[in-house]
Amino acid sequence: MNEIKMITPPELKSARKLKPLELNGIRIGRKHSVLTPQQLEEIARSGKDSIQ
Amino acid sequence: MASDKTGHTLISDYLTLLGVPHTAGYSGKRLATMPFQTLFGLSKLLQEYGIESEGYELTDKTELLKLTPPFLADTPAGVVIVKDVAPTEVEYLSQGVEERMDFDKFIDAFDGKVLLSYPSPEASEPDYGKHARMDFFIRAKKWVLLAASAFLFLWLFIANGLYMRWSTVGITVIDMAGLYFTYLLVQKSVKIHNPAADRVCGVLQAGGCDSILKTSASKFFGLFGWSEVGFAYFSVSLLTLLLLPGMLPWLALCNLICLPFTAWSIWYQRFRAHKWCTLCVCVQGSLWLLFFCYCFGGWLGMAWPLSPLVLPLGAAYIAVMLALNAVMPLIENSDTNNTSDHE
Numbered sequence: 001m002n003e004i005k006m007i008t009p010p011e012l013k014s015a016r017k018l019k020p021l022e023l024n025g026i027r028i029g030r031k032h033s034v035l036t037p038q039q040l041e042e043i044a045r046s047g048k049d050s051i052q
Numbered sequence: 053m054a055s056d057k058t059g060h061t062l063i064s065d066y067l068t069l070l071g072v073p074h075t076a077g078y079s080g081k082r083l084a085t086m087p088f089q090t091l092f093g094l095s096k097l098l099q100e101y102g103i104e105s106e107g108y109e110l111t112d113k114t115e116l117l118k119l120t121p122p123f124l125a126d127t128p129a130g131v132v133i134v135k136d137v138a139p140t141e142v143e144y145l146s147q148g149v150e151e152r153m154d155f156d157k158f159i160d161a162f163d164g165k166v167l168l169s170y171p172s173p174e175a176s177e178p179d180y181g182k183h184a185r186m187d188f189f190i191r192a193k194k195w196v197l198l199a200a201s202a203f204l205f206l207w208l209f210i211a212n213g214l215y216m217r218w219s220t221v222g223i224t225v226i227d228m229a230g231l232y233f234t235y236l237l238v239q240k241s242v243k244i245h246n247p248a249a250d251r252v253c254g255v256l257q258a259g260g261c262d263s264i265l266k267t268s269a270s271k272f273f274g275l276f277g278w279s280e281v282g283f284a285y286f287s288v289s290l291l292t293l294l295l296l297p298g299m300l301p302w303l304a305l306c307n308l309i310c311l312p313f314t315a316w317s318i319w320y321q322r323f324r325a326h327k328w329c330t331l332c333v334c335v336q337g338s339l340w341l342l343f344f345c346y347c348f349g350g351w352l353g354m355a356w357p358l359s360p361l362v363l364p365l366g367a368a369y370i371a372v373m374l375a376l377n378a379v380m381p382l383i384e385n386s387d388t389n390n391t392s393d394h395e
Contacts, residue, residue: 002068002071003071004070004071004072004171004173004175005069005070005071005120005122005171006171006173007070007120007168007169007170007171008120008170009106009168009170010115010118010119010120010168011118012108012110012115012118013112013115014110014111014112014115015108015109015110015111015115016108016109016111017106017107017108018106018107018108018109018165020092021092022107022109023090023091023092023095023107023167024088024090024091024092024093025090026090026091026092026107026126026131026165026167027089027090028062028089028090028091028093028094028130028131034146034147034149034151035127035129035130035132035146035147035151036146036151037151037152037153037154037157037158039129040127040129040153040157040158040161040162041153041157041160041161043127043128043129043161044157044160044161047128047160047161
């Protein structure tokens with residue numbers, strides 16, 4: 001096993017801390033296949049198209 | 053669950069990258085049974101490991117560069133583990149698979165929400181020592197089984213003189229190959245993913261195996277999958293050869309009876325389905341190679357006159373095939389339940 005990574009909280013200017021309820025809205029149990037870069041690009045494109 | 057069939061889970065991959073001692077079995081089970089299958093639930097679970105976490109939404113997504121990996125990033129299609137971030141490229145893990153993407157394209161796809169985790173210096177899985185020992189013994193069981201089976205196989209192969217004749221060596225090897233091919237086919241038919249099967253299937257035609265297995269012709273009168281029939285055939289043939297080599301002439305006879313099936317299978321793939329199932333073709337090839345060994349080894353000639361011994365051999369083939377057919381739905385359901393429980 002590797003050494004434990006010591007991570008310090010970052011100093012973020014534009015970030016907003018998520019409340020527990022908001023964190024609870026982000027599901028990790030969704031069954032999905034491997035998210036390839038191509039799939040992520042397509043998601044980004046379809047997101048932009050729907051906004052337009 | 054956030055896992056794939058090769059055993060990777062989101063929590064196991066994340067803990068590995070954080071360098072926190074853990075076992076895949078315990079952490080996977082805790083992930084599957086946590087009440088909230090969300091980043092909130094995960095953050096609570098990570099607390100049990102001595103890891104505090106907090107979630108942020110980045111309005112300016114370029115601030116991703118200020119974060120120390122590993123961390124979790126949300127996208128509309130699911131959560132990924134970011135392993136490394138550079139101004140040009142993001143490296144991430146999705147379902148245990150490493151991917152790389154241009155930084156600009158990643159921040160386009162990513163929705164701005166991240167979970168950052170801060171392991172304490174003593175962070176570790178609860179009762180890690182106990183779980184690690186259990187994990188070791190569980191893995192050891194498999195190796196002990198393999199070693200015992202290999203020893204038994206070699207013992208019988210040598211003690212029964214099967215090594216002395218080219219035909220019996222050939223029959224042994226081909227039976228083992230046929231068993232392996234039909235094992236891969238059985239896995240495919242219950243939708244158990246096996247990269248080895250995909251590699252073999254891709255030789256003649258990509259996706260051919262899956263296409264053929266979906267046709268009604270893949271089942272014998274709709275009752276038995278041909279993969280089960282094949283697996284039963286090769287397993288009983290191999291065991292009979294090892295334990296009762298005197299039955300060789302009747303094994304030869306049973307092989308002869310199977311040959312017309314090979315012609316039908318090839319005809320069906322070529323002229324009806326217009327798709328080639330590489331694994332199926334390998335099985336047909338194995339049956340023909342067996343025939344040549346039985347025939348030129350002189351075993352087929354010894355099958356006449358017929359002996360009553362052919363009856364228990366036939367019964368063994370049928371019994372194993374029926375037993376496998378009875379077990380198959382349980383394997384399929386067990387795999388489905390594992391997948392749906394984890395959602």
